[in-house]
Amino acid sequence: MTIEPLEEKRQKAQRYATEPERFRLEGIHLRMTSEHGVREITFQEGRWSCTCPFYADHHTCSHIMAAQQILNGIQFDLDR
Numbered sequence: 205m206t207i208e209p210l211e212e213k214r215q216k217a218q219r220y221a222t223e224p225e226r227f228r229l230e231g232i233h234l235r236m237t238s239e240h241g242v243r244e245i246t247f248q249e250g251r252w253s254c255t256c257p258f259y260a261d262h263h264t265c266s267h268i269m270a271a272q273q274i275l276n277g278i279q280f281d282l283d284r
């Protein structure tokens with residue numbers, strides 16, 4: 205009996221999903237609603253940034269930290 209092509213892909217996807225080291229995030233753009241308004245969070249060329257005033261002074265913020273927790277398990281290309 206042959207496996208349906210789509211079923212074969214589902215099985216492969218399931219295996220890949222247990223191997224997060226295969227994935228490297230190259231870029232992302234998130235929009236989130238904070239307690240003080242909408243924030244734009246980006247990850248580009250190995251750097252996180254956010255549109256909030258706290259980020260402007262500290263180069264990190266709760267929005268970036270939360271985004272990193274949500275995306276936990278993906279390898280970030282921070283070495284560029």
Ligand SMILES: [Zn+2]
Binds near residue numbers: 243264267268
């Ligand atoms: Zn922020």
